[in-house]
Amino acid sequence: MSLCCCCSAAARRFLLPRLFLGSRRRHVRYSILHPRTHTTAAARAAPAATYASSSSFSTTHLSPSQKRQVSLYVDALLDWNQRMNLTAVTDEDEVMKRHVDDSLAVLPPLERAYRDHSASGGSDVDGLRLIDVGSGAGLPGLIFAVARPSWNFTLLESMRKRCLFLEHAVEVMGLSNVDVVCDRAETVGQSPDFREAFDVAVARAVAELKVLAEYCLPLVRVDGLFIAAKGHNPHEEIRSAKSAVHKLGAAMLELCDVESMGPHGQRTAVVYIKERNTPKKYPRHPGTPSKMPL
């Protein structure tokens, strides 16, 4: 992935020296792809050095009551998974590693990007409205909801059976900051109640980026973020999604390595910022984004 000339200069001056600092930071690498997208006052004021300031996040950072909520989630997931297909992972430790910690690892880049580019005043993340598109068994949204009780979460899932599980999990975990919406992204994206109503849309393991962009970006407010959890090498997907993302009113902000290893290696988070309202014709009818990607 190449950097433009101003990014290269900034990276040389600010970013690269910091990659060799203390051990907590050593594993976090960022590529600055699109400095032009620094549209908010906070973003314009943010020095390039902020890109090296995230840290790791996993279940070990949760409070005892949050750990208890996660444990209730894992119990419910493994129980319901015997009757319906929620996950291929059936071992408790593997669920913790491959689902729970893998979800939590996306929080530091999300919060840092949000503070730097989307939050009013540059730091306020309380009350953040996040939608998890194609939530499945609640990943990552339900796990985020445990870790960030002051945020408001919408879990969007089109399969009725999975929505029943989500509603059950929300109840047994005692979460009061989560709504479950059983519908398709293409439908809610055209509804006034949901359109451009969220600060952040996230998606994990749902579709390729150009399809996901049409699901997620209509739901995000201007200056909000769309963050896709991806595998170790999303570069081709990113290239192929560029024109779709532009048509939908957004631009790529950055590609972050997250502190979790997927089955094929390093995980990444691809971060987009919404620059303009999405044209009314998007999202198209249910099924069209995946059959005829932009």
Ligand SMILES: C[S@@+](CC[C@H](N)C(=O)[O-])C[C@H]1O[C@@H](n2cnc3c(N)ncnc32)[C@H](O)[C@@H]1O
């Ligand atoms: C492979 S699962 C991944 C679930 C979860 N995000 C995870 O990381 O484990 C993809 C989920 O997205 C849902 N989905 C796919 N297309 C959708 C759409 N257009 N609107 C809402 N949900 C969708 C599917 O029903 C499925 O539950």
